[in-house]
Amino acid sequence: xxxLVESGGGLVQPGGSLRLSCAASGSIFSINxxxxxxxxxxxxxxxxxxxxxxxxxxxxxxxRGRFTxxxxxxKNTVYLQMNNLKxxxxxxxxxxxxxxxxxxWGQGTQVTVSS
Numbered sequence: 001x002x003x004l005v006e007s008g009g010g011l012v013q014p015g016g017s018l019r020l021s022c023a024a025s026g027s028i029f030s031i032n033x034x035x036x037x038x039x040x041x042x043x044x045x046x047x048x049x050x051x052x053x054x055x056x057x058x059x060x061x062x063x064r065g066r067f068t069x070x071x072x073x074x075k076n077t078v079y080l081q082m083n084n085l086k087x088x089x090x091x092x093x094x095x096x097x098x099x100x101x102x103x104x105w106g107q108g109t110q111v112t113v114s115s
């Protein structure tokens with residue numbers, strides 16, 4: 001069983017920055033993809049950014065150029081650097097990891113962009 005613990009969420013002003021972290025622990029065999037997803041209030045969950053164990057990244061068009069996903073495989077940790085935050089970025093952000101073909105999810109962390 002893989003456990004994901006997120007940190008770094010909070011309240012930030014428009015144009016500001018936040019850095020989210022997600023550390024995986026437990027019975028890890030071989031993590032492939034990791035990623036960040038978000039669910040705005042009243043909307044469906046959507047992909048924000050993903051990264052393979054080889055470092056290949058994929059971004060939603062709405063965040064490309066503003067957000068950067070990275071990972072430290074030695075620490076089983078994935079990061080999301082969020083710059084130039086907008087009101088539309090307000091959401092609950094979830095960490096995801098794939099291990100042995102099974103998906104695991106973090107508890108979610110609130111990101112609120114407000115003036």
